Amino acid sequence: xxxxxxxxxxxxxxxxxxxxxxxxxxxxxxxxxxxxxxxxxxxxxxxxxxxxxxxxxxxxxxxxxxxxxxxxxxxxxxxxxxxxxxxxxxxxxxxxxxxxxxxxxxxxxxxxxxxxxxxxxxxxxxxxxxxxxxxxxxxxxxxxx
Amino acid sequence: xxxxxxxxxxxxxxxxxxxxxxxxxxxxxxxxxxxxxxxxxxxxxxxxxxxxxxxxxxxxxxxxxxxxxxxxxxxxxxxxxxxxxxxxxxxxxxxxxxxxxxxxxxxxxxxxxxxxxxxxxxxxxxxxxxxxxxxxxxxxxxxxxxxxxxxxxxxxxxxxxxxxxxxxxxxxxxxxxxxxxxxxxxxxxxxxxxxxxxxxxxxxxxxxxxxxxxxx
Numbered sequence: 005x006x007x008x009x010x011x012x013x014x015x016x017x018x019x020x021x022x023x024x025x026x027x028x029x030x031x032x033x034x035x036x037x038x039x040x041x042x043x044x045x046x047x048x049x050x051x052x053x054x055x056x057x058x059x060x061x062x063x064x065x066x067x068x069x070x071x072x073x074x075x076x077x078x079x080x081x082x083x084x085x086x087x088x089x090x091x092x093x094x095x096x097x098x099x100x101x102x103x104x105x106x107x108x109x110x111x112x113x114x115x116x117x118x119x120x121x122x123x124x125x126x127x128x129x130x131x132x133x134x135x136x137x138x139x140x141x142x143x144x145x146x147x148x149x
Numbered sequence: 150x151x152x153x154x155x156x157x158x159x160x161x162x163x164x165x166x167x168x169x170x171x172x173x174x175x176x177x178x179x180x181x182x183x184x185x186x187x188x189x190x191x192x193x194x195x196x197x198x199x200x201x202x203x204x205x206x207x208x209x210x211x212x213x214x215x216x217x218x219x220x221x222x223x224x225x226x227x228x229x230x231x232x233x234x235x236x237x238x239x240x241x242x243x244x245x246x247x248x249x250x251x252x253x254x255x256x257x258x259x260x261x262x263x264x265x266x267x268x269x270x271x272x273x274x275x276x277x278x279x280x281x282x283x284x285x286x287x288x289x290x291x292x293x294x295x296x297x298x299x300x301x302x303x304x305x306x307x308x309x310x311x312x313x314x315x316x317x318x319x320x321x322x323x324x325x326x327x328x329x330x331x332x333x334x335x336x337x338x339x340x341x342x343x344x345x346x347x348x349x350x351x352x353x354x355x356x357x358x359x360x361x362x363x364x365x
Contacts, residue, residue, distance in 0.1 A: 018173065018176075019177040019180075019181075093163050093164075093323065095163075109326040111166075111170055111173065111324075112170055125166075132299050133299055134298060138323055140166075140324070
């Protein structure tokens with residue numbers, strides 16, 4: 005299928021699965037992310053008290069951080085330039101310090117404006133089946149020809 | 150016949166699947182040996198009178214029916230065979246409507262409203278019944294929901310057992326690859342929304358998981 009580490013459009017079939025990628029967003033990782041992001045701490049992402057003020061069960065993982073974890077599933081698979089769009093729906097708060105299982109399923113392939121487009125469902129779940137985030141990714145892959 | 154009685158297309162704000170993507174995915178399921186005859190699009194808080202999926206349905210050989218999933222103050226309800234007259238009587242966007250009024254209006258207009266995911270924690274019918282609410286018109290509930298968290302379908306099982314309710318199955322899909330994970334098996338043919346209601350009222354149906362439809 006691959007001889008140079010690159011996946012090609014011709015290698016892909018509907019129903020193919022991507023991942024799983026398992027990640028944990030630790031307390032320290034979220035603080036580091038907020039600091040880099042320019043979101044002053046403490047905030048609802050890092051502090052029990054601030055989270056309670058926002059009626060959250062505890063500090064949650066920032067949405068953009070969760071999206072970056074989901075994007076990694078795709079860029080690890082397709083390469084750094086392949087991801088064209090990631091559109092997600094946040095269904096439950098994403099907790100700190102718990103395994104986050106990220107998976108993808110290819111549900112469409114097409115050629116569009118000269119590009120080889122692959123569309124994937126992407127999902128972030130917990131180990132007990134909690135669906136934290138659902139969405140779709142649009143990926144452009146090179147052709148063998 | 151096997152129907153997925155509850156799925157959402159991009160017409161619902163929280164879905165990311167087009168109808169065509171669902172139909173393409175059903176071809177993948179069929180290739181894998183599973184049986185799927187149709188789906189019902191149950192969009193949130195609306196009914197798409199203007200949408201016609203008959204050409205797509207023909208192209209892919211899948212029956213595509215339309216319904217609604219409405220919010221009420223007693224949880225979500227799936228409505229089948231929605232008519233203009235029902236939509237004139239009921240404000241589909243009213244998230245505080247009384248589910249009992251919805252069920253009665255549906256019956257009056259030839260439609261059928263049943264509780265969706267009754268075991269869902271916090272917003273399922275089970276919690277409202279536990280709080281003392283009564284629903285004499287409920288005879289059928291969505292017993293098997295593909296989007297349920299652990300424990301929720303079990304609560305629906307217990308509800309059906311305790312009250313003698315009949316149960317449907319459905320995926321509650323919001324992504325293409327989730328459609329038809331759970332379905333309802335019917336003993337009679339269904340080709341439109343009116344026949345779907347008749348089939349439900351006949352009682353000749355049961356909830357099934359996708360794996361149970363395998364012909365392999």
